[in-house]
Amino acid sequence: MNASKPHRYLLDNARTEAGERFTWISELFDGVTLGHAGRLGVREGARCWEVGAGGPGIPEALATAVGPTGHVLATDIDTSWLAEDAGYEVLRHDVATDPPPGTFDVVHARLVLVHVPDRARALETMVAALRPGGFLLVEDADTELQPLACLDETGSAQRRANRLRRAVRELMARRGTDLRFGRTLPNALRAAGLADVAASAFFPVGGAACARLESATVRMLRADLLEAGPADDGEIDAHLAAVDAGELDLTLAPLISAWGRRPA
Template structure:
């Protein structure tokens, strides 16, 4: 996951924070099945060359490495590669997709999940990824759309749920201040068409509740706690109460819909 350098405050959910590991684990449990389903549909096969952009953790590049086998290649890049182990069957490279040229070309598949929305020069990054595809290669982009479903608890049935939704609103305010486009996910299909890709299609995945949703919520709130309080958006008492509600199992915490869009470079 790329880090946002659009402001001095930096990316709200930095890979360098200790909570990043918990977030990666929850994101993997929630969204890897959907991502892998798209890999299956696009026909990822032995011998393919794949670029995993803003990998964050190892789960997605490791799965791709299993699929492409020893005859293939998987390159995992990120601004912070500290969560990507060496010798796991894929290559690791520190790379800024918004500022640097692609680390190669002729890729059969390029995939980015929860990356572009945080990149200040996201249009340039998308163009760079398209340029690195081989003719007939596939680009798969996946971005959450918090504006499409802005609530932590869609079933706002009581004070605990109202508090969760208040904190989610505060988090969205912090993201917007840093140039995050909260409605970017739904724009992916037209952006892929505008980039010249064909066969463009998209779908969405929307977990509504479950243990992984609660773990993701806790890790996210813990990562942004200091920023919420420093900005005067939330108090420590509110955050402590919300975390206690999570631990007590009182909340059905949802995620924002994950929009997956894909298209093929004409061959």
């Protein structure tokens, strides 16, 4: 990904809170992802490519599913959160600029393409890596479908949470994130030549994982929020205190999962 400021990934893996975010994203979404992956061919002996892996959760689960006769490749432009000896291969790779690193039965990317400036090129690379009959599974959020942090805006704490969520969305848009990308996935997969395209959505509301992810994200972006000007230290501190006290039923944008098969 281009390292210039307009396209720098806002939720950078190098930031100290990235590990926390990986933990809670896994808690929220791994069950959904692995359910789809199992239906699409992740089984004993399969070859899988985890694109933009970030943390170790999905690569480890895929490695367990494919067993010793299978192979899992986990790639990212920053592989510092991936373990070299956990049953899967690790490779530094930019899906938007580098060629496919092999051929696979299942290719998966979650919360990756929405942040990549050249999404079309990245999608072409993933499709090119599919074996005939193989499946591509892409999962991305659509924050314009559901832009709120608190659906039930009943008081000042909920209104403050929604103001901060709007500020985060604006920061993401300035860095090149397509806030509507999730809804485009089925059409994008068909345009890429895939067959049997379908999609579903998952929409978590409330619970400890949503709260912990919110806390880690706001702490990670604190300096960016202060620089952009929509919030001051006091407002951010008050929001984090409300999150930690369990006063908010926090939610996320829907995660849209779309899949398609490369014709045999």
